Amino acid sequence: xxxxxxxxLPINKVTDVAVNGRELDVIEGLKNLGxxxxxxxxxxxxxxxxxxxxxxxxxxxxxxxxxxxxEILPKEFTFVPESTPEKPNYEKSTKLNCALIGKYCxxxxxxxxxxxxxxxxxxxxxxxxxxKCSVLxxxxxxxxxxxxxxxxxxKKTGLNVLTVNxxxxxxxxxxxGFIGGIxxxxxxxxxxxxxxxxxxxxxxxxxxxxxxxGVYIESIxxxxxxxxxxxxxxxxxDY
Numbered sequence: 001x002x003x004x005x006x007x008x009l010p011i012n013k014v015t016d017v018a019v020n021g022r023e024l025d026v027i028e029g030l031k032n033l034g035x036x037x038x039x040x041x042x043x044x045x046x047x048x049x050x051x052x053x054x055x056x057x058x059x060x061x062x063x064x065x066x067x068x069x070x071e072i073l074p075k076e077f078t079f080v081p082e083s084t085p086e087k088p089n090y091e092k093s094t095k096l097n098c099a100l101i102g103k104y105c106x107x108x109x110x111x112x113x114x115x116x117x118x119x120x121x122x123x124x125x126x127x128x129x130x131x132k133c134s135v136l137x138x139x140x141x142x143x144x145x146x147x148x149x150x151x152x153x154x155k156k157t158g159l160n161v162l163t164v165n166x167x168x169x170x171x172x173x174x175x176x177g178f179i180g181g182i183x184x185x186x187x188x189x190x191x192x193x194x195x196x197x198x199x200x201x202x203x204x205x206x207x208x209x210x211x212x213x214g215v216y217i218e219s220i221x222x223x224x225x226x227x228x229x230x231x232x233x234x235x236x237x238d239y
Contacts, residue, residue, distance in 0.1 A: 001235050003064035003077075007100040008137040008233065013187045016235035018054045018073065023228045026194050029220035030231070033186070038073055038234070045069045045084050046093045049173040053229020055132045055181060059096040059116070060232055067096055067115055073234070082113050094129035099180070102140030104159065106131045106150060124157050126150050132230065133178035137185065139213045144206060146179050162209040164202040170226045177227025183220070184231030191217050195225035 001015050014035060019026060021039030030037050040058070042051040050056055059067040065078040073079070082095060098107040098116060105121035111129040128134050128147050136144040143159055145151050146166035154161050164179060171177030183193035191210060196219050197203045210217055220231075 002238055003235055004060070004062060004233055006062050006102065006140075007060045008185060009102060009140055010185050010187050010233050010236045012236045012239060014185070014233040014236050016233075017184070017186075018058060018060075018232040018234060020052045020054055020229045022052050023194065023226075025221040026228055026231075030192070033192075033220075035186070036235075040072060040229070043069060050171075050229060053133075053181065054232045055097060055230040056093060057096070058232065059098060059100070059113070059132075060234060061100070061117065064234075067113060069096075077234070080115060082115060094131075097130050097132045099132045099135040099137065099143070101135070101137050101143060101159075104154075104157065106135055106143075106154065122157060124150075124153050124159075126153050130178060133180045133227070135180045136182065136191075137180075138191065138210055138215050139188075142209075142213045144179055144209065160213070162205065164200075164206060168200050168225065170224055179227075181227035181230050182225050183228075185215075185233055186218065186231075187236070189214055189216060191215050192220045192231055193217060193225065194220055194228045194231075195223050197225070199224045 016036045018038045040052050040054045046056050067080045067082050069084045071079040094111045095113040106124045108129045134147040144162045151161045151163045166179040167176045169177040186192040
């Protein structure tokens with residue numbers, strides 16, 4: 001097994017992920033696939049309803065390194081501490097919520113952590129602080145989003161973008177969740193999601209877009225699609 005070299009983009013079969021510790025059906029589904037799960041517990045630094053979302057608690061930088069408010073992954077990973085907010089609020093709690101996609105970084109420069117190695121990326125500056133929540137990574141050049149601002153700026157930079165409706169994505173305590181929080185890549189050609197794609201009205205467009213990228217969708221659990229704070233792939237097989 002090896003650390004993922006690049007965030008969100010496995011080449012081989014994923015063996016280790018970080019995921020919301022509250023989502024027991026998702027955890028069970030991932031374990032049934034033979035994947036080691038690091039459940040993320042509630043954080044005092046993030047608003048309670050989303051305090052265990054993986055994409056709010058850690059930003060995986062590649063090669064075993066991650067940014068976080070607390071050291072929550074095993075010691076074999078390299079922890080880069082992020083300054084902790086005195087109390088949960090929008091500006092502070094979105095510091096780690098940036099979308100790293102191959103050579104691109106989609107982020108809000110007003111809210112993103114200053115510890116991100118920005119020099120390594122082509123920067124796509126947006127107004128959305130919940131950038132990672134808003135972006136479902138399909139491959140190194142392709143994303144799905146419901147945020148028109150992200151879609152516009154990403155297309156200008158050269159990314160392949162599908163814009164969808166996310167009002168059918170559920171998130172307890174909110175009118176709806178974010179499309180980027182519904183899953184993550186489980187290998188180069190597989191996108192794992194929380195729920196069944198048939199429950200999204202855009203399902204045919206999403207399936208077609210993914211297949212054009214050589215990616216197939218796999219449901220980790222049954223039921224309607226839900227925002228779980230993403231599935232963050234961390235390690236993969238060597239072949």
